[in-house]
Amino acid sequence: MVTALLLGTALTVLPSGLFAQEKGGIVDVATIGEPPTLDPMSSTADLVGIVTQHIFETLYTFDKNWNVTPLLADSLPDISADGKTYTIKLRTGIKFHDDTDMTSEDVVASLARWEKIASRGKQAAGFIASIEAADPATVKITLTQPYAPLASLLAFNNSAAIIIPSEKQDDVMKDFIGTGPYMLKERKADQYIQLTRFEGYKSRAGESDGYGGARHQYLDEIRFVPVPDPNTRVEAAVSGQYDYVDSIPVESFDKVKASASTQPIMLKPFGYPVFVFNTAEGLNKDVAVRKAIRQALSMEDMMAAAFGSPDFFSLDGAIYPEAYSWHTEAGTDGAYNVADPEGAAAALKSAGYNGEPLRILTSRQYEFHYKMAQVAAEYLKLAGFTVDMQVVDWATLTQRRADPKLWDVYITHSPFLPEPALIGSLSTSSPGWWNTPARKAAVDAFTSEVDPNRRVALFADVQKAIYDDAAFMKIGNFNAVAAKSTKLEGVDPAPWPFFWNASITK
Template sequence: MIHSARLSRRPSRRLVAGFAVGALLVLAGCAPSPPADAPAAADTFVVATGTEPDTLNPVLNYGVDGASLIFDGLVARDAENRLVPGLATALPTVSADGRTVTARLRAGVLFHDGTPLTAADVVFTYRAVLDPKVDSTLRSDLDMLASVEAPDDATVVFRLRYAYAPFPQRLALGIVPAKALAGQDVNTAGFNRAPIGTGPYRLESWTPGDRLVLAANDAYFGGRPANRRVVVAFVADDNVRAQRSRAGEFDAVELAPKLAAGFDNDAGYRVERVPTADYRGVMLPMGNPVTADPAIRRALNVAVDRQAMVRGVLGGAGEPAYGPVPPGSEYAEPAVAGKPGADPAAATALLDAAGWTPGAGGIRVRDGRPARFTLMYPAGDSLRKELALAVTADAKKVGIEITPAGLTWDAIDTRLGADALIMGYGTPYDPDFVSYKLFGSRFAGQGYFNPGRYRSEVVDRALQQGRDQADPARRRAAYSAFQKQLAADVPWVFLSYLRHTYVVRASVAGVTPRVEPHEHDVANSLWWNIHTWTRR
């Protein structure tokens, strides 16, 4: 799979096992999908992704940035990722002091069970996120939210503890019906696997480890979908997903760049290379005595050949990365960018100065400890494997020995504090949305939130200032300070920003790529607007 860095087990680490990889996708009541030039049903689209949600409840972190197909938020994003009204009649209004945000709901919106949407459902959704008894990692994303109230059935008022400039973007969260969850334990409710939303599709069936079948919501407020059914196939292994694509099973599929390139000359398909804010890098744990050493981290940072990785591993579908804020962002700090190629002389000088001297086999040693560590990656992810191998080769040239290890996510979970990991994340929306949790000391060791236990007072202060400030110039200054300190400490060696690569059947019309975040499985993928897709 081409994504799936994991911030925390529950919201982000998708199920990646539990199906027979040789089994062919079978639609309910249908035979296996026919070849590319003969789709099984003109009104059914079959798409495939490498990861599967743990839950389909937005309160528990499903599709929190919108485009979830099943739910809608108060706001949505258009093809340019600009905020547009969703369940709200217009973009929410913000008070002069930035601490009161008000939204008015559309009239006549129905949930999939036919019950009407009201402001009480919005209030319930956000209060559930804030409820400490609910296992929602979104709660820390809403630290600024003091209260949410419904003065009437069509109005929702959010009151903030402090002005938080990107708060309207948080209103893309899907709204759940209060009636379906009130009085239940949200963490274990049946709703989590049999949800009811307002979105363009309703859940027809979910076969864990295999597929999700969605049926058109004819009463959708945005207009009846152009197709009747969407099947999302879950196929964890990159190569198996490519083989099944060759067999003509899918109308659209995410593939690693090299695998997708194999379809470039196939007239039955086209390859979409979608720009993203999705980065890959090496997370270096502070609990490992080798990777905790600043000289090792800084040497690796200049030893890796990012341009060669983009050219070779990504097949050109990406660009070098030096930090967690994408180069196209207004918050990007240009001073942190380094050389896209390797600088082994600089790496060697750093190691020499820190007392890491060449030993047996060219591996550097200090105080009897060899410069050696393990670099984990999820075994089914061919792209991360290739990145791990590339980092290993570059590190060896300067005397650092890395042992790549392809493991299951369950095995990786137990070793996060001791071994390095090829990770990734990223968002095109606002720098607060990912970096606050990924690099803040407050979250150190909380699963895939800051798994390397990196701590910096400078970074903590800058991240807090970035979310506390409403003034754009002050926010830019805060995130500049954050990026500079991160570049000095090197808790991660950032490698590349990806272009997500999809293979799409040539007969499919209406595909509209937009800049994607890291998370792009059922939600926020190329098929964010699949309800408008048709066949030529």
């Protein structure tokens, strides 16, 4: 089993025995907006995963050290000596929210749907020969060749391999029935998503461990409320209007800290902002144009505009920071933070650029995305680009980015993921559609290698291919800030905050 090899960052977990958590109560969570869907297979949006991880579960998840750990599976997979057969024992006595029993039939049907509609399922599908039910509590996955990221892909809550009833496998999900500790009671668009405790839930035994281990159900309800404007989220945090406020601008840290009812929480380092290029159609199909964009931009100015103080960001072209075993500088020399719009203008001229609009898709719901876009636009204009900035809500952005005819660059961000193969842009079906011989050679070699040390070395080739092809641009490293009520217990800093262990002190 290949796990994450993360040396620096773990989910911060406080000893649960320090306080007695009380049962009951309702928690209101302010999110950055309305999720585009509640089907986590069909979306890579973090917002979708944050909400739906309470409703749906996967075979595996990640512990506090980012190791793959069982969730609906009874144990880690038994992998054959040749690395091609995964035998997965399932937990028994698991109920869906419709009170039916989960069996291997449901798992096989769900993984087939995942291969068909999820970008990460499609990524794995090329390596999967068959998925079969060996008996009611055992699933066997046969691969065409060893594929090291499989367990991590099955554990990820993003484009997630959720397990749902075999008879509920419509391409467009109609019934939101999972096995999770909370179930969907009501959704009112742009108002709230209301989850209530699932009384038939069967938690794992033992201690809570990151996303793994025991999942408690102290709360009666969890309500996710869209609050798209970041300044409104800050004021709501200061006033104590919500129990938890996700993704607030870092410059509000001191203001929230001064509040009597709410305190800031920071995940350090959280991840990196990224400009994703549309390599399939339009202006950025030309790698020379993509490289000219990269050459023009000042990553330092964008990060400063987005995060203000260096307390909240650092410049770093490597996909993973130095604290991670995946860290490498391959490909970054002369290609990161160049800030040379004049040189970019010359490169654009050589590429035959004729003034076509460069369509940059962004949203103000993540205010730092928008601030980076503003700085980028000015540098790109200096390089001679005609910039068409398209500012939309996040749900619209996640829909629009799926159509290669509608954009050239979109701005997003990613946490530092435990397995590099989880990086969305490495999949040819992910928006951006990076698909070159260099990508295939580097990524295939990386994902088929099972030796952990060798995989670290091969990731350097992947990063070099990312830079050589200008598949996407990492802007830097940043810390994420959220806020939680002083009465809210059991919620620790995490890339996708979860509330199954949360409680309210009375």
